[in-house]
Amino acid sequence: MPSRRTVLSAAAGVTASLATGTAAHADDQQLRSLLGRMTLPEKVGQLFVMRAYGHSATDPDQADIDANLTEIGVRTAAELIARYRVGGIIYFTWAHNTRDPRQIAALSNGIQRASLAQPRGLPVLISTDQEHGAVCRVGAPATLLPGAMAIGAGGSRADARTLARISGRELRALGIRQDYAPVADVNVNPANPVIGVRSFGADPDAVAGMVAAEVAGYQRSSVAATAKHFPGHGDTAVDSHFGFPVITHSRARWSALDAVPFRAAIRAGVDSIMTGHLMVPALDGSGDPATLSHPILTGVLRGELGYDGLVVTDALGMQGVRTKYGDDRVPVLALKAGVDQLLNPPSLEVAWNAVLKAVREGELTEARLDESVLRVLRLKARLGLFAQPYVREGEVDRVVGVRAHLAEADRLAERTTTLLANAGGLLPLSPRTHARLLVVGADPDSPSGTTGPPTGVLAEALTGLGFTATARSTGVSPSAAVISDAVAAAGGVDAVVVGTYNLTADSPQKTLVERLLATGKPVVAVAIRNPYDIAQLPTVRACLATYSWTDVELRAAARVIAGRVRPRGRLPVPVPAADDPTKVLHPLGYGLSYGT
Template structure:
């Protein structure tokens, strides 16, 4: 430990102010190769890290090459090796979905009920990320989702119980970090009880301090106890925590007063993206970058626009040169950042794939084949996209499928001709970014041997498709109907709800499978057979299909309250 401290101190002493400011910026870019604008950015500015989105991903092999290329540019430019970050939460929020063992999302994992599964899912995901040169994951989500109208968290949360979110979150942090990935607990101090998406506007949470302490902060205290490497701040205003109308990201009272001093957190504080409307519209991305550092942030995340990234860099330099921010304050953050880069092996970046594989194999056992506490004894080689890891994902997914009600005793489905309607996944928040909408519940049921009339309808075309869907349901040979909804429980009456109301009037047995939000049932109180799947990835479709026809039992338990019989 002392050797690491000495090395960090030595490195800090060799850095110019530009080098230090660069370490405090983490930037996104457009493209899939280490060239063009991102190459220019890395050559001209000694930035500390890069964040990947789906726009940067073609395949795991391409991501591995991209990571190596970006690190090489930083190295040739004389810069500190990069954080390479990503939002790989699992389930519906994942930037890499092919060529890996994509794990279910957090609410599905919570519904499956095993904290050990949460650990294993994170550890497998972490090893796969590490094999692609990624060393920081913006996960897990530690927001306690206790607002049915939350448009941005929902199934990204482990649920409405602060105890469960804390327990599952701590296990997930351990899984990622035992795989050598810097985990990031988000969105401090809690984005769960809001009906506003901070990508679009500034949410306000008006709970008193006692309630925030009891509910919202509980998972973050557990994350601190688990030694989480990083915390991501929420662009939310908490009047009980901040006297001025400032979002947490810009609040010295919250980031420094509460998180650092009161809760004793010593890890990295990273902002959520400063181009989100909650910041950009109300404060301006560049001005807010300076305010965030004043508040106590170590990393300013600017995910999209190169011009804003460069302007923020210059603004931070000017803030120090003018005396607005002391260089001592900058040194505090950079010391912390270098320390955690050393902790995660970023400063000792391996130069070839063989070294990476050797590191991965030294990290510990494959969580399927050996006990997870036998950390140093594994001889099982790590393989990305390993069938064993896919089996872990499948097992968790199958355990998560939840039968909420079956008052008409429709399940398992009869082996008869069935109309199956799938409402296609749609991007409801920038957090989703993009979704694969090709899989249908009908195809999954057909693969299980059910005779199916298969319809897939984009969410925004449900209204104009209603007449045709009712006509298909009226056919004499259709004896039962299954519809997979996608966020049908919006604040206003959704066309999906209207469609289901019309279909119910036909008098044929009808089952609803919620392929994202389990809260859909709150808008569909008359539905007699209701299943919660928590996501619409192909794996979840297969799991729902198996449960519907009785090949597997319904083992999941709702992580949120629906107040249903």
């Protein structure tokens, strides 16, 4: 592994002030000097953040997954860096990058080694989506923490700050220095298919407080936080991965709702902001997505909100940004709009050459490119990557998934579980009166790092609390035969715990719950994702909301069911009535407890 002196030498002239990792804008002279020695292709490369398939920087064990790269002879992260000099790498899940902590740390060091070996070698900014809850790219044995809406239900900014500090500390130990979190979207649309529980809630001031707290927690761990998805993705019924959402808010409503958490993030000194692939006619009437909108990114974000940090696009392979323009135009238009980092275009060769061509032909000036490259270099310097690009692989086990972090995750989760119904005081259950439990219901694909399907995790946790709990998965769309088998199994137990996942009026899951209720057995529903499920369950005596189905949230729900802890969560979103969405079934802040 290159020494610190070799690393600094590879950067060809970066001064000791940058090497300390304390460089501010006063040290831009050194950064600008470095920038002046870079070739145009090197500058273009610094603007891209790409997936690098495989668990090693040099071994192409899984690189053939990405056909776009293998077609041009790039099989590994090292080859990707050598050819395109990319400034950032994004990690994805176990199948792609994140097998175990030591492997991730070795991958990070291999990526840095490959980049620093290039002429004017620069450290790479390694990023990931570690939101926790429903979206986690680094799984167990790393610490899995409650998701954003769960933290919103807990209502504690201190908890949000603690979560980010723990998450950031573990990410940094793995060589990941930019997290695409927190989600700053205000989720005011129960039908939102892409944000939902990834948001802290529906109250803009509450969301703003949580966002600022997480930014502070990541800063304390020297990891760059990323507020997303500007200008706000919380009121959509379209997933921008597959379509082109339109936000119909007036300018005044946008300012009072969507903008509030982003203003808070900027005041907190957030290092990066991610754009959303959505149209906001009140901010830009051109019909372009925000990612490609100069009025939104330069006019509003940089001009009105005063943000001068790094702007990164959401993934450029998403349909929301590809609707109007070809893949060769999107990266150029994004840079013209005010973007600094281009995340994962569908073809790096097409995107990289398009930007290079735009500069050479005068559509983009090199000065405009330099603005963005300078912001990338500033962030790398601020994070100390020039001085310390490598992680200590032998120390990973002393940081990642340690007992203190896991215990804190359980404590955080205990403050988030929300009791939405408890007719007749059915909860808590006791092993003395309800010794035999059937845990049945939906088992969606689990977030990274869960130890098994939700029914199994919940059953195991309840068994550990003195019950005899049997798990039976029905899936998210159970057939009539599966439902009948589950109902038959309920005949041999004292009570049933049923997990629900995104219930609708015609969902087979709803049929399952109704059939279980008809047996006369006590039924406890656990909404393992959206708290809105309660609206579809008017006759269920007891219902909990966990806001996600990771182990930590399900274990907390089990302790609430068993009465080991009192439910303390409060709804961070209102729940509309099932028969009339204009009416509120449970208001913002609603939540029951035991003994009150």
